Amino acid sequence: MRGTKYKVLALLKQSKAIVSGEALAKELHVSRTAVWKAIRDLDKMGYQIDHLANGYRFISSNVLEAEEIAFSSLLSENILIEKSIDSTMNVAKLAAMNHQATPALFLTETQSGGRGRYGRPFFSPEGQIYMTLLLEPNQTFAELPQYTLLTAVAVALAIDEATGKSCSIKWVNDLFLDGKKVCGILSEAMSDFETGQISHVTIGIGLNFSIKPEAFPQELQTIATSLFPESSPTITRNELIQNIWRNFFELLDGLPDTAYLDYYRNKSFVIGKVVNFTQRGVNYTGKALRITDAGELVVQTTAGEMTLSSGEVSLSTIDGKQLK
Template sequence: MTSTKQKILSILRKNREVVSGEKLADTLGVSRTAIWKAIHELEKKGYRIEHFPNGYRYLTSDVLEKELISSKMLPASSIFIKKETGSTMDDAKVAALNQQISPALFIAEKQLGGHGRFGRPFFSPTGQIYMSLLLSPNQTFEELPQYTILAAVALSLAIDHYTGKQTQIKWVNDIYLEGKKICGILSEATSGFETGRINHVILGCGINFSIEPESFPDRLQAKAGSIFPKGNPPITRNQLIQLIWQYFFELLDGLPDKQYIEVYRKKSFVLGKTVQFNQQGNTYSGKATQITDTGELVVQTNQGVKTLSSGEISLKAIY
């Protein structure tokens, strides 16, 4: 059942002009006091509403809302938003154990225990985008890297769309804008013991939406950035999240077509550069020459050609 707050929000959004408290009260069949209280509660949640002697006017507000993120593939009933969580990846794992119907999306305003590949912690200020998508693909483990690549391409294209700029992808799971990392992607999977096939895939994304450069810890200021570093983003997080997963499911529906891997290659800032990495206790460096159709990085070193798997290797340097 739609609450008075949601009804008021819907009316103000549709009008975009000043709407009197009297008109709101008459339309909804409640008192003027009830309208005032509902407006106050909306403001406490983060909605921006201008007050005038003759009524109220809605201002664009960046409050996460499942109804504004939802789509045909991700209905609002499959989107779960928390104000605070340890990790959206963990939320998705618990949901999988509880037989949550997938796909399902888990989002948090604040993440206390977020981590990247190999368990690395990361800077997680409030007001950015922390989300994990739960899928049930019933595929083999060899196909897991394609989900990371699909997510990276979808994220990159969505950010390009809203900024008019060209993002780049660092093999295998980081998105860069103007030389700085703005997003990391983490993929994990669980399988059936007997079948050896994937039961669930979870794609976690941490996106720096709008952070002023000086707000980053000193150790990150030279290499971390955000999509809108100057503040006052022209879009909301809801819009970006919605477009990311729209692109993702469009790419997923297009499989086994490999067009997405061509986009991934074109956006790579690793190909053609010298990279350094550790493998089986040894440090190697060489030229990154190719990304295979399954997402592996081929590097020509003095010790021969090395084919790197994203689940095993992390690049130490690119130059």
């Protein structure tokens, strides 16, 4: 039966017109009852299918599909989708140890152990975007591209195109829309002890796709949002995911061109603001001056200019507004 429902789905996708149950049964050499059961199973899986008097018609759906995400730089056989896992980052790291072909993308509908920087847990309802890209750069740490910044730019470009709005970036790895967090990015490296090379890099993205404001936990309602909090999405998750990674690989292929850094700086809502941060257990307050070519944040404090790298600090407030 599993084979039949996917064959039915493929035929419906291929046709722009209404397809009768009889035509589907004839094409697949199965009974009308088998077609009806296949359609019912597809409905349960979340596919949008019009049930009409003269047949069925496929409507663009929000079900994650490798074939709909894949493109030349990211092959469908290297896109792995699960219903529920603990964390796409953990699954990607395990896959790296098992010699998974790269680049590879791991996605899930929901995760029980999702985490951000410093191991912070985060809200992970179904129907959003939780994914990790696995790369195999085999470079030294100094040779690595600035993956977090590249990814932030790739996501920002995709969000702006999808929503018609202009998102902003909180240095170094969070994206905001309408003043609230909509996406977080986490990049981590795995090293080869013998060679000293970075063998693998994992880039995790948690993006709120469509969540009504009241569906967030009370403590998040004033600081978090989604791309489509009130209206129906104008793009599918598959399309958005593909756009993100298309942007990413185009930027990566364009290196050493650093035009993406200017875009990142223009998107930053930190520059020129008063920020509070903690570094090595000491609290500081200062004005964010600029972002360097290395992606570091330069802050003017009473102790002088301080240059912050992404791994050292966590910004706590900007212009007095608490950040999470």
